[in-house]
Amino acid sequence: MHLKYESFVREPLINGNKTYAQVTEDICRPIEQKPTRLWYMGFIFSLLLLGFGAFSVTWEVYWGIGTWGINRTVGWGWDITNFVWWVGIGHAGTLISAILLLFRQGWRTGVNRAAEAMTIFAVMCAGQFPIFHMGRVWNAFYVLPLPNTRGALWPNFNSALLWDVFAISTYFTVSLLFWYSGLVPDFATIRDRAKTKLRKKLYGVASFGWTGTAKNWQRFEALSLVLAGLSTPLVLSVHTIVSFDFATSVIPGWHATIFPPYFVAGAVFSGFAMVNTLLVLVRKIFRLEDYITIGHIEAMNKVIVLTGSIVGVAYLTELFMAWYSQVVYEQEAFKWRVLGPYWWSYWAMMACNVVSPQFFWFKKLRRNIVFTFLLSIVVNIGMWFERFVIIVTSLYRDYLPSSWTYYSPTWTEMGFYIGTFGLFFTCFFLFAKYFPVVAIAEIKFTLKTSGDNYKREMQALDEKTVEEFIHVAEHAH
Amino acid sequence: MAVKKFAVACYDDEAVLFPAVDKVRNSGYKLHDVYTPFPVHGLDVALGQKETDLHIAGFCYGITGTATALGFMSWIFTKDWSINYGGKPFFALPAFIPITFELTVMFAAVGMVLTYCYLNQIMPGVKKHIFHPRQTDDLFVIVMEITDPASEGEIVDFLKTTGAIETDVQVAEEGWWYGWWHKEEKYQNQKQLA
Numbered sequence: 001m002h003l004k005y006e007s008f009v010r011e012p013l014i015n016g017n018k019t020y021a022q023v024t025e026d027i028c029r030p031i032e033q034k035p036t037r038l039w040y041m042g043f044i045f046s047l048l049l050l051g052f053g054a055f056s057v058t059w060e061v062y063w064g065i066g067t068w069g070i071n072r073t074v075g076w077g078w079d080i081t082n083f084v085w086w087v088g089i090g091h092a093g094t095l096i097s098a099i100l101l102l103f104r105q106g107w108r109t110g111v112n113r114a115a116e117a118m119t120i121f122a123v124m125c126a127g128q129f130p131i132f133h134m135g136r137v138w139n140a141f142y143v144l145p146l147p148n149t150r151g152a153l154w155p156n157f158n159s160a161l162l163w164d165v166f167a168i169s170t171y172f173t174v175s176l177l178f179w180y181s182g183l184v185p186d187f188a189t190i191r192d193r194a195k196t197k198l199r200k201k202l203y204g205v206a207s208f209g210w211t212g213t214a215k216n217w218q219r220f221e222a223l224s225l226v227l228a229g230l231s232t233p234l235v236l237s238v239h240t241i242v243s244f245d246f247a248t249s250v251i252p253g254w255h256a257t258i259f260p261p262y263f264v265a266g267a268v269f270s271g272f273a274m275v276n277t278l279l280v281l282v283r284k285i286f287r288l289e290d291y292i293t294i295g296h297i298e299a300m301n302k303v304i305v306l307t308g309s310i311v312g313v314a315y316l317t318e319l320f321m322a323w324y325s326q327v328v329y330e331q332e333a334f335k336w337r338v339l340g341p342y343w344w345s346y347w348a349m350m351a352c353n354v355v356s357p358q359f360f361w362f363k364k365l366r367r368n369i370v371f372t373f374l375l376s377i378v379v380n381i382g383m384w385f386e387r388f389v390i391i392v393t394s395l396y397r398d399y400l401p402s403s404w405t406y407y408s409p410t411w412t413e414m415g416f417y418i419g420t421f422g423l424f425f426t427c428f429f430l431f432a433k434y435f436p437v438v439a440i441a442e443i444k445f446t447l448k449t450s451g452d453n454y455k456r457e458m459q460a461l462d463e464k465t466v467e468e469f470i471h472v473a474e475h476a477h
Numbered sequence: 478m479a480v481k482k483f484a485v486a487c488y489d490d491e492a493v494l495f496p497a498v499d500k501v502r503n504s505g506y507k508l509h510d511v512y513t514p515f516p517v518h519g520l521d522v523a524l525g526q527k528e529t530d531l532h533i534a535g536f537c538y539g540i541t542g543t544a545t546a547l548g549f550m551s552w553i554f555t556k557d558w559s560i561n562y563g564g565k566p567f568f569a570l571p572a573f574i575p576i577t578f579e580l581t582v583m584f585a586a587v588g589m590v591l592t593y594c595y596l597n598q599i600m601p602g603v604k605k606h607i608f609h610p611r612q613t614d615d616l617f618v619i620v621m622e623i624t625d626p627a628s629e630g631e632i633v634d635f636l637k638t639t640g641a642i643e644t645d646v647q648v649a650e651e652g653w654w655y656g657w658w659h660k661e662e663k664y665q666n667q668k669q670l671a
Contacts, residue, residue, distance in 0.1 A: 020614070154558060181593070200658050201657055217516040227589070227590075230582050
């Protein structure tokens with residue numbers, strides 16, 4: 001018999017006197033109610049942003065890539081900055097759902113569903129940038145190794161950019177499968193309690209006909225575990241390969257072996273910040289404070305201070321290596337990065353990414369909702385500047401001083417970026433309204449070990465001596 | 478699929494479910510299935526089910542992905558169309574690793590999920606009989622098949638002694654079929670066969 005005991009040192013993950021039925025009720029309630037006015041306002045605003053993005057992209061495709069501010073020297077600007085930024089944000093979901101599952105971190109159950117959704121939407125946004133950066137977007141399928149009439153012309157499998165195509169598409173597919181396989185039983189829950197015909201019909205299709213037999217659940221757990229095992233190296237590989245886009249080149253400022261771990265840490269850092277931004281709002285709006293507790297937010301803030309510090313060490317290591325390498329090009333690249341015309345972006349990055357997360361060494365601040373929310377936005381601004389610094393300030397002064405330049409984006413580039421916010425939030429608003437934001441079945445699974453009321457019942461057991469405890473456990477049935 | 482008669486027992490706590498499962502398995506009556514709203518650890522063992530081989534399937538799919546990626550890239554760069562990229566070797570194994578890894582994961586994940594759907598018989602448009610609407614909410618449901626009409630009352634009485642909070646006799650189709658979930662099946666309300 002499974003022994004349901006967890007130390008009192010760990011705070012409960014589910015607050016309040018919850019029963020299984022109450023868990024279902026709390027999480028399904030927002031789905032079954034009419035959308036609030038706030039939801040409509042947010043959703044329409046997101047659609048407007050998305051529309052503006054679509055307009056900007058159409059403009060760019062019609063007139064050509066020349067409508068962007070990038071030039072001969074700075075070939076990668078906001079487009080690739082935004083690509084790396086969104087991919088980085090997309091790392092938290094899989095980290096929470098896969099790595100924390102393998103590490104048996106119970107708190108992941110409260111936040112994994114929303115974090116995985118965020119991952120999928122962020123990767124969708126990220127994918128737009130390299131595709132439209134190709135310019136002739138109708139030829140984008142050239143990156144696929146398809147038999148073709150251009151001779152036997154295959155893509156270059158030795159190119160880091162092509163590795164990216166495979167990494168991002170695999171990451172998107174596997175995240176989607178992982179997310180949806182967890183959603184199927186929860187859709188069945190909504191289906192079986194649905195009052196309206198339409199809801200029963202749609203959630204019936206979405207639930208794949210799930211009934212929850214013992215054998216189905218056994219396979220469900222086997223699938224989750226193996227997908228977690230596959231996703232763990234996958235999530236590390238994705239940002240490693242993104243960093244290869246830079247590290248395998250010979251550009252001073254990019255050609256660094258520290259890039260893979262540094263990028264992965266940065267990705268986790270920004271991803272957790274985005275999870276915090278969204279969940280602080282979601283728990284408030286949908287009254288899910290009992291499931292996404294202050295403890296959950298504190299745990300994520302601990303990850304933020306750890307990864308933020310790793311990123312800080314990486315920045316300093318880069319500076320040290322530039323000096324220690326004794327290569328003039330490296331030294332000059334970093335001198336201009338810190339003190340050149342883009343000094344403001346470097347110092348914005350340093351302030352937001354290295355200094356600001358250090359506040360989370362204080363428990364009071366880690367558990368402060370307003371502070372967490374504000375800091376999570378600061379971190380994401382900082383991580384955007386990090387990518388901008390790496391990309392633009394390594395390119396704008398190249399080997400040939402006559403082609404030195406200064407890059408600033410045009411409205412089409414900015415519109416494209418704004419449009420991806422529209423895409424992201426449109427998807428997230430739809431998700432928050434029509435999908436179970438917290439994994440219902442997984443919460444029920446942890447309820448009797450980590451639920452507040454069940455932990456209190458364990459108090460009597462906790463006061464027993466070891467011998468008595470074993471005796472009670474053995475004779476439980 | 479065959480329409481059969483089932484005795485249904487509902488439990489509200491897994492602590493009651495486990496002893497009930499033991500009793501049911503020793504009773505000699507035919508157990509149809511056990512439905513739970515979430516994965517109950519140890520239930521598969523209590524039911525005597527053997528461990529799933531899904532992960533072995535996943536491993537096979539993964540190996541297929543590895544072989545596909547490595548074989549395809551090697552064939553293209555050494556046999557089909559060798560291109561000299563800056564004097565680097567045609568068979569550049571280290572450069573093939575990232576794509577090989579990604580395809581391994583992709584094949585394993587996609588293959589496993591499809592196998593999982595096939596084994597569990599789940600797909601959009603699939604419909605199955607729900608014995609209790611709360612079996613996906615908060616109830617644990619044991620379903621017995623009534624093979625001999627004479628033993629119907631006997632089975633229900635037996636199920637009541639196992640701590641069930643609710644018992645019921647239902648006529649239902651077993652297995653799955655294509656259908657919409659908002660439409661009720663004909664026999665569903667006809668709980669007692671005449």
